[in-house]
Amino acid sequence: MPPIKRTKFKLTPEQLLEMFYWLRLIRAFDERLSVLVRQAKVRSGVYTGIGQEAIIVGTCFGLRREDYICPLHRDLGSFLMKGVEPRVMMAQMFGKQGGLSKGRDSALHSGVSELGIFGNTSMLGANLPVAAGLALTFKMDRTDNVVVAYFGEGASNTGDFHEALNFSGVHRLPIVFVCENNQYAYSVPIERSMAIDDVAERAHGYGFDGVAINGNDVLAVYQSTLGALARARGGEGPTLIECKTYRWHGHSEHDKAFYRSDEELAMWKSRDPIPTFTTYLQARHVLTDDKMKEIEARVAQTIDEAVEYAMNAPDPNPQDAMTDLYT
Amino acid sequence: MPPIKRTKFKLTPEQLLEMFYWLRLIRAFDERLSVLVRQAKVRSGVYTGIGQEAIIVGTCFGLRREDYICPLHRDLGSFLMKGVEPRVMMAQMFGKQGGLSKGRDSALHSGVSELGIFGNTSMLGANLPVAAGLALTFKMDRTDNVVVAYFGEGASNTGDFHEALNFSGVHRLPIVFVCENNQYAYSVPIERSMAIDDVAERAHGYGFDGVAINGNDVLAVYQSTLGALARARGGEGPTLIECKTYRWHGHSEHDKAFYRSDEELAMWKSRDPIPTFTTYLQARHVLTDDKMKEIEARVAQTIDEAVEYAMNAPDPNPQDAMTDLYT
Amino acid sequence: MSKELSYLDAIREALAEEMRRDAKVFVLGEDVGAYGGAFGATQGLHEEFGDARVIDTPISESAIVGISVGAALRGYRPVAEMQFADFISCAFDQIVNQAATLRFRYGGRASVPIVIRAPSGGGVSGGLYHSQNPEAWFVHRPGLKVVAPATAFDAKGLLKAAIRDEDPVVYFEHKYLYRRAKGPVPEGDEIVPIGVAATRREGDDITLLTYGAMLTPSLEAAEELAKDGVEVEVIDLRTLQPFDRDAIFASVDKTNRALIVHEDVKTLGIGAELSAVIMEERFEQLDAPVLRVTYPDTHSPFSQVLEQANLPNTKKIVDALRRLAEY
């Protein structure tokens, strides 16, 4: 099998700009959510992925509509890239009727089967066996569709992680396992939750490749994902891609994150995926100032409209409290 | 850390003969159980370890009374080596009052804390987190005692295996994880339950060493165990020793094991740990014909007495059906 | 037209027929493949349907259920086997959180048509980890359906209904009945609807509510009372969630007396809910307290002296019925 990290790839200027748009939109969406929490307009626990956007954009960009994603609690951006309207995601976060769950949930626990999005429970790691089941059916159907399953480094310590990756290895399922290693599980730094440097190491215990990459480099993430997708589509089974990254905000918006140093945060903020990519796009003259303005405007407008919609969306109807339990 | 497999060791003739005695006793105990099941005198599911005795003898021989073992369902022999009287184990298998569980159980689900024996539930892998907890207290107490935790290759696919080994790695706990890889989990061959050659590989995902050895060679097992024990006692944390072996009988005595070939069974029977060790002892003139007769007689007598005792032991008292639930 | 089958063969036939009828139905679990399952419930399926639809899994109960959920989301109808109902505790989170809540959290846009087969119950010298009756845990959890057939006819008809149901169904098959319960089974496509009880014996004096292996002793006890001229109406619940309120109330309205018999422990066994509901809805009609004959609040011991002392039996049921008759 060809090495993952050196996969050949080519992106048109349009594609590069689209990637940039997604980075910006996802960042802006989370930043707005953060504000809305401080304004007590969003009342649920919000887990932003600010600082980790390159992972979502790099892994989702090469996906088909038929491919399935199994996101974790920070991956709101993957819902957007897979086709959920921003306004619907915003209504979901507000717990409004117009959200994916009709107000039953205000987080990412609700999926959209037609778009290939699985909404997990809160239980970390629990999305991974489900991902294996989805991939198993792609194999049964003899399609070359792929499942991309996300998890944090902390979730890689759950029993479900182990059982799911082992099964996926045995059946050489078409899955790309994406570890978002942001160095912490809530307050617990990785050194207190595992005795290894790279979560990627664990893949070898399941009979497939694991690679550790810079998760803040959207092109590197895209490149390795392309390689892993090709393997999966080609029937060569799963790959684990560990993306080293960092979450800028607290675990949730209510967490002050005193457990980490300003130096550490500063170091990681200097690795912000967006400026790096911007520099590249400008060097290639793909991102002109006009284009930049245009994209920023589009992003701002999209978010404003989404918030507008969500704020004015109706609350669920109390009569619905008891519906949708059984078919 | 010095390599595990080449650990220096020395055994006196007396020790070597004692090892031989244990191999024979454990084999004879299981063989008698097998007969008792066919005679419908033992009514419970019996899981013999016939063919795997070298693992138990090699791993238990170097243990202290204070060390703890967490056996699996085939490891009756480890109870004997850790100090439970054969007659008590036999009464246990008969479900008699005189057994470890007063008839509540007829298998190895009952332990003896004073002897450092943990009795697990039936749930595979569930003994491993408990082993980690025991080892944690050895560390807290600043003793240099060690926990030896056993599991089958099949059980290494459970979530509990993963969570337990990960925690043990993080805290560098004094544990030796012994995988009895007998090629099958009930009817399922290893190739259908994991995509790797060596379970030992998994240790690297937890930050400690894993080695795969010939589990039918009692001296090799003893040698590697000595090395792992030294590491654990020295505060250098866990080691996983994978012992390649084979179970001669079915999964339980009720299993005809049609799922494997006569050739395969013949190949593994030719690797019987006892003749190999006998040859060595005879070559070293440690095991004379007289000694052999003497040991065989001792073994036969011990088993006969145990069966005698168990058959005549009283059944539990129906009044006790409701006791021992709460303190 | 119908033929005689054992309860176990009825299960096997239901699986085979459903797999022939619907290519989306597949089975997975430990040793369910060529081996045909620990109890033989899947015998012949691997031969007929092959590896892709009869899947031997690693020892990973949690993953087995999670994989089933994933497959169900893509239109498949997985039938997962727990080797023993006792091990369902290892899959608990995937059942009560993943499967039971999915439709709700998706706002009704998806459902989870999975069946979890769980061989349950005692009276077979199984000891504490091979005799459990875990049904109440699942009856307590909204979003799940729970069935527990007592006859070969229902074993087949209910399994077909469960497989065709759009919601997750936990199907408890009683080990004691596998070979002991024989009887006519529906040929071909006849199903037994979920949620409908069966009156096994008519009577005007006392209503007896039971299910599973307790049906036979209940019927025997009813015959005993008939000798004293007391006619007991024996209702086999068949479905525990949702249970058949109409059938229960109709009978109690006639008899004004009710006894509940189950093998599960007393405290918060399903009898508690039945008793509470009858009290709430039919207080006026009751001429005597609703009584329960159940397993006492302890674990299932191996020793037959102890287990038989604990199990409900004809005599215990007769005594309770007499108490009600004389009340």
Add this chain to the structure above:
Amino acid sequence: MSKELSYLDAIREALAEEMRRDAKVFVLGEDVGAYGGAFGATQGLHEEFGDARVIDTPISESAIVGISVGAALRGYRPVAEMQFADFISCAFDQIVNQAATLRFRYGGRASVPIVIRAPSGGGVSGGLYHSQNPEAWFVHRPGLKVVAPATAFDAKGLLKAAIRDEDPVVYFEHKYLYRRAKGPVPEGDEIVPIGVAATRREGDDITLLTYGAMLTPSLEAAEELAKDGVEVEVIDLRTLQPFDRDAIFASVDKTNRALIVHEDVKTLGIGAELSAVIMEERFEQLDAPVLRVTYPDTHSPFSQVLEQANLPNTKKIVDALRRLAEY
């Protein structure tokens, strides 16, 4: 002498005092270390007792409980924290099979003095995975004790009792009460015995049985009825397993009417058992059916419109009490 504390501070104080009193007491769980726990229940403990006795674990609920069992077998008294009671499903097997059966299967030769703290309950916009009330599952399982304090006083006294108890105790602390429930707490060593209910309000007309966060609305409802001259006796169960039968019967003998109020769902919530037991033991004394006010049989939605529609409240309790009064 006593002082005012919040429910949360009372828990923290109980932990600190017990850890000072007994060097064998230690706490483990996710983020319980320097961070002080997701809700702050372990704040200050890491500072005072250090890494060895305040252990941040990986995200491994099953291992957290298994490790606790192992430590308890060596004379330690672990207090394990589930970050939310909802995640206790991930540790289910280790609780209901490992911990709950150990004493039984050991023939009474060992017990498992562990405490599992589980922040439970709704009314805090937690949605379906941060609002659960899982107590009934554990009340149903023999070998476990279950407590659920409603006041700061009991939060402290019951936690101390649980830590000193020889058997496994699941301690449900209601999130809604953490900061809202304030009151005097016992200084120093006073404990609240497990198994003893508290009469919060005396009355001769109706018995109201409740616990946890439902105590306050129950007392408010009782005051409402007092205006109509109906005196409701409000009993706070405090311990759910074993529940205080004497207190319940004594009150019912006086009032001849009973209402059960709990936040858990109705079907097989603890109210079912209480109702059934009152029927069995006090049928003659009942002038009206025992009624239940509970959460309906569905999940807990995020939207406050929906959650508030489902939660029991003063009005719903008043209505039920009136029904009983007028019966």
